[in-house]
Amino acid sequence: MEGFVKVLRKMFRHPVSIAGIILVLLFLSIAIFAPLLAPPAYPWNPYMMPQSGLSAVPQPPSPQHIFGTTQGQYDIYYGVIWGTRTALEVGVVVIGLALVIGILIGTLAAYFGGWVDELLMRITDIFLAFPFFVGVIVVITIIGPGITNVMWALVIFYWMTYARLIRGSILEVKENQYVMAAVALGTPGGRIITRHLLPNSIYPVIIQASMDMATIPLTAAALSFLGLGAPVGYADWGQLASFARNWIITPSGGNPFQYWYTIFFPSVTIVLYALGWNLLGDTLRDILDPRMLI
Amino acid sequence: MTLAEVKSIQTTQNQSKNDQILLEVKNLKKYFPIKAGVFRSTVGWVKAVDDVSFYIKKGETLGLVGESGCGKTTVGQTILRLIEPTGGHVFYNNVDLFKLSKGQMKKYRSKLQMIFQDPYSSLDPRMRVKDIIAEGLKAAHIGNTKERYEKVRDYMQRVGVSPTYMNRFPHEFSGGQRQRIGIARALVLNPELIVADEAVSALDASVQAQVLNLLDDLQQEFHLTYLFIAHNLSVVRHVSDRVVVMYLGKVVEIANKHEIFSDPLHPYTKALLSANPIPDPTVKRKDRIILQGDVPSPANPPSGCRFHTRCWLAQPICAQEEPKLEEVHPGHFVACHFWKNLEDQNK
Amino acid sequence: MAQKLLEVKDLHTVFHTEDGTVEAVSGVNFEVYQGETLGIVGESGCGKSVTSLSIMRLLPKQTGEITKGEIIFKGKDILKLPENEMRHVRGKEIAMIFQEPMTALNPVYTAGEQVAEMVELHLGMSKKDAYNYAVEMFRKVGIPMPEKRVYNYPHELSGGLRQRVMIAMALSCNPSLLIADEPTTALDVTIQAQVLDLMRKLLKEYNSSLIMITHDLGVVAEIAQRVAVMYAGQIVEYGDVVTVFKNPSHPYTIGLMKAIPRPDVEVERLISIEGNVPDLFHMPKGCRFNNRCPYAIDKCMEMPPLFEVEPGHLSRCWRYKEIKDLLKKEDGVDVGRG
Ligand SMILES: Nc1ncnc2c1ncn2[C@@H]1O[C@H](COP(=O)(O)OP(=O)(O)OP(=O)(O)O)[C@@H](O)[C@H]1O
Ligand SMILES: Nc1ncnc2c1ncn2[C@@H]1O[C@H](COP(=O)(O)OP(=O)(O)OP(=O)(O)O)[C@@H](O)[C@H]1O
Ligand code: SF4
Ligand code: SF4
Ligand SMILES: [Mg+2]
Ligand SMILES: [Mg+2]
Numbered sequence: 010m011e012g013f014v015k016v017l018r019k020m021f022r023h024p025v026s027i028a029g030i031i032l033v034l035l036f037l038s039i040a041i042f043a044p045l046l047a048p049p050a051y052p053w054n055p056y057m058m059p060q061s062g063l064s065a066v067p068q069p070p071s072p073q074h075i076f077g078t079t080q081g082q083y084d085i086y087y088g089v090i091w092g093t094r095t096a097l098e099v100g101v102v103v104i105g106l107a108l109v110i111g112i113l114i115g116t117l118a119a120y121f122g123g124w125v126d127e128l129l130m131r132i133t134d135i136f137l138a139f140p141f142f143v144g145v146i147v148v149i150t151i152i153g154p155g156i157t158n159v160m161w162a163l164v165i166f167y168w169m170t171y172a173r174l175i176r177g178s179i180l181e182v183k184e185n186q187y188v189m190a191a192v193a194l195g196t197p198g199g200r201i202i203t204r205h206l207l208p209n210s211i212y213p214v215i216i217q218a219s220m221d222m223a224t225i226p227l228t229a230a231a232l233s234f235l236g237l238g239a240p241v242g243y244a245d246w247g248q249l250a251s252f253a254r255n256w257i258i259t260p261s262g263g264n265p266f267q268y269w270y271t272i273f274f275p276s277v278t279i280v281l282y283a284l285g286w287n288l289l290g291d292t293l294r295d296i297l298d299p300r301m302l303i
Numbered sequence: 304m305t306l307a308e309v310k311s312i313q314t315t316q317n318q319s320k321n322d323q324i325l326l327e328v329k330n331l332k333k334y335f336p337i338k339a340g341v342f343r344s345t346v347g348w349v350k351a352v353d354d355v356s357f358y359i360k361k362g363e364t365l366g367l368v369g370e371s372g373c374g375k376t377t378v379g380q381t382i383l384r385l386i387e388p389t390g391g392h393v394f395y396n397n398v399d400l401f402k403l404s405k406g407q408m409k410k411y412r413s414k415l416q417m418i419f420q421d422p423y424s425s426l427d428p429r430m431r432v433k434d435i436i437a438e439g440l441k442a443a444h445i446g447n448t449k450e451r452y453e454k455v456r457d458y459m460q461r462v463g464v465s466p467t468y469m470n471r472f473p474h475e476f477s478g479g480q481r482q483r484i485g486i487a488r489a490l491v492l493n494p495e496l497i498v499a500d501e502a503v504s505a506l507d508a509s510v511q512a513q514v515l516n517l518l519d520d521l522q523q524e525f526h527l528t529y530l531f532i533a534h535n536l537s538v539v540r541h542v543s544d545r546v547v548v549m550y551l552g553k554v555v556e557i558a559n560k561h562e563i564f565s566d567p568l569h570p571y572t573k574a575l576l577s578a579n580p581i582p583d584p585t586v587k588r589k590d591r592i593i594l595q596g597d598v599p600s601p602a603n604p605p606s607g608c609r610f611h612t613r614c615w616l617a618q619p620i621c622a623q624e625e626p627k628l629e630e631v632h633p634g635h636f637v638a639c640h641f642w643k644n645l646e647d648q649n650k
Numbered sequence: 651m652a653q654k655l656l657e658v659k660d661l662h663t664v665f666h667t668e669d670g671t672v673e674a675v676s677g678v679n680f681e682v683y684q685g686e687t688l689g690i691v692g693e694s695g696c697g698k699s700v701t702s703l704s705i706m707r708l709l710p711k712q713t714g715e716i717t718k719g720e721i722i723f724k725g726k727d728i729l730k731l732p733e734n735e736m737r738h739v740r741g742k743e744i745a746m747i748f749q750e751p752m753t754a755l756n757p758v759y760t761a762g763e764q765v766a767e768m769v770e771l772h773l774g775m776s777k778k779d780a781y782n783y784a785v786e787m788f789r790k791v792g793i794p795m796p797e798k799r800v801y802n803y804p805h806e807l808s809g810g811l812r813q814r815v816m817i818a819m820a821l822s823c824n825p826s827l828l829i830a831d832e833p834t835t836a837l838d839v840t841i842q843a844q845v846l847d848l849m850r851k852l853l854k855e856y857n858s859s860l861i862m863i864t865h866d867l868g869v870v871a872e873i874a875q876r877v878a879v880m881y882a883g884q885i886v887e888y889g890d891v892v893t894v895f896k897n898p899s900h901p902y903t904i905g906l907m908k909a910i911p912r913p914d915v916e917v918e919r920l921i922s923i924e925g926n927v928p929d930l931f932h933m934p935k936g937c938r939f940n941n942r943c944p945y946a947i948d949k950c951m952e953m954p955p956l957f958e959v960e961p962g963h964l965s966r967c968w969r970y971k972e973i974k975d976l977l978k979k980e981d982g983v984d985v986g987r988g
Contacts (some may be wrong), residue, residue, distance in 0.1 A: 194439035195412030371810020479694020579866030
């Protein structure tokens with residue numbers, strides 16, 4: 010606990026870290042308070058964006074739709090707010106599961122070494138042999154589109170990064186004599202892993218995970234953009250971007266940026282979101298250095 | 304048990320002190336693979352410990368000295384099975400430790416303890432000192448948290464680190480303080496045998512004296528046995544009953560300390576003793592034997608006597624025939640073809 | 651008289667810890683002349699390593715801080731240098747051999763790579779030359795089979811070999827000042843003799859200076875010209891080696907000398923100084939040694955300054971004049987040997 014307070018104190022020493030933390034906190038609160046910020050139109054399925062017409066032409070910001078509407082009259086503001094929830098949900102679920110699988114496999118491989126290591130790492134290599142995006146798309150084509158299936162497909166092809174990272178890290182930590190000292194004291198294997206190996210090797214993984222909180226939801230958004238993710242009308246930044254793609258430059262001539270709002274609000278949101286997690290990752294990298302922590 | 308009974312047990316123990324062998328090491332070997340190339344294939348072996356035999360009697364302190372890299376730490380760690388041996392036997396109270404399964408070995412863990420050479424890498428940087436010292440107690444399910452910390456406090460006091468520091472992390476201590484934390488960690492388990500690997504080399508003279516006195520007190524009190532690995536010969540001389548001298552993975556001489564220090568029969572022992580620095584700036588040692596030549600590598604040891612590349616008494620036969628470790632006087636073992644020459648020189 | 655290379659003036663170094671701020675070094679003064687070796691000895695935890703880290707400006711960034719003092723190296727206060735200039739001083743001008751070889755070496759690079767990198771950086775050698783140079787340095791410090799050992803990772807080396815790698819790395823750029831923090835504790839005495847010999851030779855060759863931090867009074871006697879004895883963050887005795895060893899004038903120095911097991915005589919029990927070093931939060935008032943000093947008097951409740959026992963020989967003890975007589979009264983104890 011004291012350690013945690015220290016980490017916080019260090020975080021707040023640099024303005025850049027503060028910016029990262031504020032951004033991440035901002036998105037977290039948007040996700041939490043989404044029902045207040047943008048009351049759902051269909052309470053039984055709040056993720057569906059309210060549609061205020063069927064016109065194919067986007068409408069500029071107005072008191073009813075402060076960020077304007079997309080083609081098909083979906084409210085951009087609503088999409089941005091509830092899309093935050095989608096993004097965080099995707100991130101937490103996918104990265105959480107990938108972490109569990111990756112840490113388990115990487116730790117076992119590094120701790121036992123020998124054939125266990127050989128076997129687990131070969132399996133990891135097999136998964137790594139698929140190009141990430143191709144693999145994910147193939148799996149989605151097999152199990153069908155939809156936000157849940159997208160998450161599964163991402164987990165299946167993402168845990169390897171963590172497995173490798175934690176394995177390398179543990180192999181390094183294992184060389185320290187305190188691990189041998191623990192054996193000499195009769196400490197059981199499980200405790201050696203949880204008390205000595207993981208605490209000293211988990212940080213690179215946490216940093217990586219924080220960076221991935223920026224990219225994984227964007228990958229999911231990209232899949233939605235391709236039509237493989239969320240169904241039409243689902244509050245998701247990928248959807249918003251996908252709706253905007255025909256309106257970035259006015260299709261019919263005249264003022265080329267007449268429909269700026271269709272792409273402006275979603276992309277600013279996405280950029281800020283990615284920036285926030287990246288800054289947080291950097292901050293963690295700085296402060297989790299074992300010599301500086303504690 | 305009444306006090307008289309305890310006393311009588313102690314006296315019988317003291318009587319048997321001279322004959323009861325606690326630990327016997329027989330033909331111990333440890334080879335490390337040398338890996339090279341992209342596939343990290345094994346291209347050779349570092350013969351870190353090559354056919355080493357000696358014994359330790361109950362309640363005695365056996366000093367182990369020798370060149371850096373000659374395999375002292377490896378001997379200590381294989382005896383405790385912290386690294387797996389390549390060959391040989393270690394009998395502890397007549398049980399061959401190398402034949403035990405990992406599970407069976409657990410029973411012996413708290414009895415056989417080690418003080419590690421490197422006080423930096425042997426303490427987990429993310430654990431508090433109290434948890435580091437209590438780790439063995441916890442593993443052996445001794446006491447509850449409160450009792451364990453009570454013991455931790457007691458032993459911190461004994462090794463001379465203020466218990467007010469128990470909540471700190473290792474990097475907040477100096478080298479010597481860390482070494483004492485490592486000592487406390489080993490002592491708190493009440494072991495029977497302690498392998499002390501350079502246990503006092505990071506300590507300044509007065510703390511060193513304190514710790515050596517403490518080790519001595521504990522030996523008196525609990526009849527502890529030490530395998531004491533050290534470079535500082537004055538310290539070895541002070542603590543040991545007998546001394547083993549190693550060179551390049553082999554034992555070259557074993558004798559009780561008086562004989563080793565006054566009448567060394569192996570040329571390497573002699574060179575070692577002559578290099579011992581004397582804490583007096585006005586004394587310039589003239590008898591110092593500076594060994595010539597490179598330290599050979601344990602991956603590719605010289606033929607015959609391993610010391611022949613640097614020995615000033617070497618004869619042609621030394622390069623061909625390996626001298627056996629022979630008992631030349633009662634309890635005095637030496638591995639040299641020409642130990643007699645040295646004995647004459649000493650006189 | 652040789653030129654002053656380094657002058658440490660009134661150095662104060664503190665650590666900001668969880669429980670508050672502690673002063674690990676309190677007002678240390680010393681100087682090092684060109685070509686000279688200064689030995690620093692003292693109780694473990696008395697601030698020797700922190701002093702050297704302060705000179706290198708390598709204190710832990712978040713917690714360590716130099717609050718006062720000057721460190722004049724070649725006429726310039728290096729505490730005032732910007733970090734990028736300090737980087738050029740480190741390694742090239744002032745090199746350090748660390749007390750902990752394992753943490754100071756990077757576990758993921760081979761020993762050779764680490765030496766070669768230093769040389770590439772500071773001497774501007776090509777990669778290939780740097781590698782050959784590293785092999786040469788390994789040979790110089792007595793590492794067997796240097797051509798092979800450069801490919802070893804630190805954990806594949808014994809404690810002694812690691813320490814020699816550190817020494818090779820520090821000496822590789824011919825620094826004008828070498829700070830060696832316990833460089834030989836991990837070495838056996840024959841290698842230690844070799845390494846000390848090597849250091850002496852290289853120091854002479856390049857007219858470099860050495861600060862030798864060690865616990866081994868034998869090593870100090872062998873290599874140093876002057877010695878500083880530290881206790882609880884302060885220098886308590888300072889002077890040339892022969893004088894301090896023959897005529898120790900501070901009770902702590904005397905205790906230290908009594909405590910070493912002597913190579914010539916055997917004793918039943920070693921004489922250690924009673925009690926423990928005061929912890930940094932609870933420094934005694936006045937003389938910091940007064941809670942353990944057998945000669946303490948009422949006056950010792952005040953902090954003694956450094957008195958000049960004789961020219962160039964300083965002692966931080968109120969009773970520096972009487973100490974000799976006091977010692978004589980204790981029968982059978984002969985301290986300054988000879
Ligand atoms: N894990 C390992 N892999 C390869 N070689 C090793 C390994 N551990 C030790 N060695 C080698 O085995 C030999 C003996 O090492 P060991 O640490 O036992 O020496 P030591 O006598 O304790 O030396 P020191 O006094 O310097 O600590 C050395 O040559 C060392 O390089
Ligand atoms: N990072 C740190 N945080 C808090 N206190 C520290 C830190 N580093 C050192 N100290 C404290 O500063 C004091 C001086 O430490 P230093 O390492 O200089 O001792 P030393 O004289 O080198 O001892 P040794 O001979 O045992 O290495 C010690 O009491 C130590 O506990
Ligand atoms: S056997 Fe020969 S080479 Fe070996 S120590 Fe004896 S004299 Fe020297
Ligand atoms: S000043 Fe007093 S307490 Fe301090 S060392 Fe001298 S006699 Fe001892
Ligand atoms: Mg060793
Ligand atoms: Mg130190």
